[in-house]
Amino acid sequence: MTAYRRTVRLVLSLLAGLLLAGTVATTAQAEDGYRFWGYYQWSGGQWAFAQKGADGVVPADGAVEGWRYALGGAKPRVPRAAGDFQAICGSTPAESGKKRVALVVDPGTPADALNGQTPGPATGTCVVTDVQATGAKILAAVAPVRIEKGLTCGIAGYPSAGCGDQVKNIQVPATDDPVTLQIGAAVGSSAAPSPTTSPAASSSDSGGAPWTGIIIAAVVVVVLAGGGLALNRRRASQQS
Template sequence: MTPVRRAVPVLAAALAGLLLFAAGPAGAAGYRYWSFWERAGGHWTYATQGPATVRPDDGAVQGFRFAVSADSADASRPRGAADFGTVCAGTPAAPGTKRVALVLDFGTRADAPSGERPPGRRTACARVPRDATSADALAAVAKPLRYDTNALLCAIAGYPRTGCGEQVSAGGRSSGSAGAGGSGGGPSLGLPVGAGVVALLAGAAVWRARRRRDESA
């Protein structure tokens, strides 16, 4: 058997292992965390960047929702209607600043950590400098915020008191943080797993190409 053919089952096994890691332990329901959303055309869209890197324009509407979600496709959207004119009606424009309408949805009792009760949904209009990020706007109206060592947003307005992106079992119980030392980078696990799969397949393609050149030389 050629080296390339021998490599195929090895690559398949490694790929299967990566996909199994991504799926998580049997019975896992997802991760308990704050998701970040942007609103346009009357619809919420899961943000493709984190709040620390997004710099919204004046008049933007953004939302945060606390819930248990398996991934971005499964994530719960902020509830209720939201439009800039309503949220920021009492906040006049000012030179050198911008206004960002924020919807803060603390989720349901079913998604709350054990012993905690979610506050009611609320909106706020943040007036911040023109170069401010979404994280800056959030900090202006919803302190205290809590982040972990990996810059994952753990708490808004002090909720929840503990925990950060922990994995939750199908029964609704926390099954431990996904991050080292309890930091809980759970929702971001798909990124390194996906990158690993791409690197693995790319390496196989390069190996096959080199093998063909050596055999034809």
Template sequence: MTRRTPALAHLRAPVVALLTALVAASAVLLGAGSAEAAGYRYWSFWEGNGKNWEYATQGPAVLRPDDGTVQGFRFAVSEDSGDADQPRRAPDFGAICADTPAEDGSKRIALVIDPGTAADAPDGEKPPALRTACAQVAPDASSADALASVAKPLRYDSSAMLCAISGYPKSGCGEQVSGDGSGKSSGPSRTAEEAEGADEGGDGGSGGPSVGLLVGIGAVLLLGIAAVIQARRRR
């Protein structure tokens, strides 16, 4: 027993060192991924299914809703459609359009316009109050037409992305904001529209290390530990 103790003590040092390196490397990479995580400040577009909200698969300029449809717009900071904040009012057509009778030659679209919270607002701006409206428009009108009939002025960018409803926000359009919790813009970067494209079919562009990378690093270091142990045993 007295002869083995020095050997085990000598073996423990490199094993501990390698384990420490593994933990440190993982912590650094995971920390970098969290620090670089960011969101996009934009108006998301939703459709009511009678009880809940569903993220719209078409833009408001393309979608031509039927009479009796409920649609929502929510301004917030989110990474992508998967974690986007829904409008904070239920999609209730009967309640929103109760005072707007049906008319021949037109359709009624119930709209929930939710500018979000102060935490999502650009610097120096205060979000207006959430409101609802019943748009009565032509039968072939798009969602954008319905919105324009009750919430001007609207602002779009060169790619037809909706940037502002009723003048809010005053500037910006789907800009990336920092992931440090400050809500401030991180400077020139991808827009929300570009991020959606990357999420659907690109390289992801998340900025953080992948799980595969971390697993690979861990595997290499563990193999190193095993090699040290084996080498010490042969001595």
């Protein structure tokens, strides 16, 4: 593993630790954020932020991977549909020597979009691939991926430009309405099912962090750490 990837893992792990410790909930005051594709895994009935890049994750058979494009600040913006493996891959037969991974791709809402661009529907695809396939390979099997400086910047041509762009004074909704996935034919299967749809399902906003790149994550870690220190000092002065 390269030094760059080790650094990415370290920064993202630090950020995840801050989120789990509740730092974001107590110190997030500024509503500045970024537009980006977030990478998640379905775990324990909710979406959880991936603590490794997609090229470093090897999902197991039966796993559910998720991507969500959103305008995010302190509040996580996870895929708006649940990671229902049965709905996405249930009609795709298992194949010897391969694995089935359900992939949810959610381009987000018009409010998340860059000016002049329109997000497509959220989709679910069953990917049948070799057992060692990474999250990056699974995503690339479904749609073209635009990579810049090691970051996933566009999926299936959306957005057509930009990558982790900072946005000032953002307005993040308290909740995201659930959506109905458009489920397409399986990819890589010799017996692909017909496209269908899955029922709308709420996704939990509690598991996941909004930053997927080392640059974004590093900035946020510094800001959150500084905010937490300031908050602790203010509380100490009030109690003295």
